[in-house]
Amino acid sequence: MALSITDADAYITLNVLSIEDWTDSDEQRKQRMINVASRTLSTKFSKYVIPDNAVYEFAAYLSRMFNDTNVQAQNGVQGFALSGVASFNFKRDIPTEFSDMIPRHVLDMINEANPDLPNVGGRRVGWTVL
Template sequence: MEVNITEADAYIAQWVIVTEDWTDADEASKTRLLNVASRTLSRKYAKYTIPDAAVYETAAAFATVFNDTNKLAQQGVQSFSLSGVASFAFREGAKELTDLIPPTAIDLIADDPANEELPKPAKRRVTWTVM
């Protein structure tokens, strides 16, 4: 995929709910986010066509996960505080990049006509269970 920040900006502005971390990023950071998102999706779904929209969705998600605060969780920090100002605690530690692919990106890959053989992601159903 050739990186196109202008198209990514337009897509993210229209289709992504939380955009601040993407819009606050400089051009070099956006390029890296798009490259890593494209590479991650291409490795995970090597047999399939990856639509640009799936890359943009994933890049926006990565921008949030790797913002200045959240990247500490990715580096294994569990909590920290700033004397008298604020404290932060993270519920989970570092994750693999493929674990951070948003469900919307997976749906976009599955919906691409070139990927007919890819099973559609299962829809979650609310059901009663007995234990």
């Protein structure tokens, strides 16, 4: 299945909790987010099948990470205030590489799509003996 904004909109609307930054985006920004998410996942996990839904999840996450407020933190701003309106402070250790921003649930989706390949990005849930 080919990646599309229409499919991304449908998936994100039904499956992602925080969608405001995605839905507020214009078509060009949405396409850029899909392109960056797809390229990042395909580059990092070149031997794996990347499900479209994993790309859509990551695109929605990127749209939130690069919204009007958070982009200030991405550019190194530690805090700012609008007199009488609002004050914003950002944590200092914000990832700057796209591959460092991939959420755990996206890695889980890639793992599920590739059961015959080694685990991506961490451990799987399993039984343990104490």
